[in-house]
Amino acid sequence: MSGSPTEHLVYGHTIDKLFNDVLRDKLTPELREALRQKGLDLSQPILPAYPLLVFADCLELTARHIYPHLPLEAGLRTLGEAQVDAFLRTLIGRATFSLLKMLGPRRAFERITSIWRNGNNFVQARVREVSRDTLEVWVNEVGRQPDSILGILQGALWHLTGKSHHVRMEHYDGHACTYVIKLNG
Secondary structure: OOOOOOOOEEEHHHHHHHHHHHOHHHOOHHHHHHHHHHOOOOOOOOOOEEEHHHHHHHHHHHHHHHOOOOOHHHHHHHHHHHHHHHHHOOHHHHHHHHHHHHHOHHHHHOOHHHHHOOOEOOOOEEEEEEEOOEEEEEEOOOOOOHHHHHHHHHHHHHHHHOOOOEEEEEEEOOOOEEEEEEOOO
């Protein structure tokens, strides 16, 4: 699926690692068929890119199916964490996180836009240090799923530090979202 130059696209390798690797054992035949109807046919080679709306539909469908006992927001956060796991299963992901661990979370998050651009053509982020142990992360486009990005931030912090950190949404306007990260130690 190719789109107009301004269409928000999620790259196929991002989708491939998430659905065909990290989530593979959790995808029932019913979920695979529902994903196919939304535009993601996992029985065929993954396309070079998918529209953000297709990816968002597929994430919501998957969260509801795999985590029916959780509210949608919690399921999306869990899938966000799974997206970090998927990235870490790539050569680029392992190399990137090896470097980022040496930099520490503050300096690692300064590179967040270039890291996210590995998986899509639209995300931009800004990081501001609020205090010694608090960061503010603004993301230009989270679609209708700010909780998925919250999960990505939580997952990235876990892999960077081996610790849980408090991440919360500060402001969401339907597109952009600001997150506040409270670093623990």
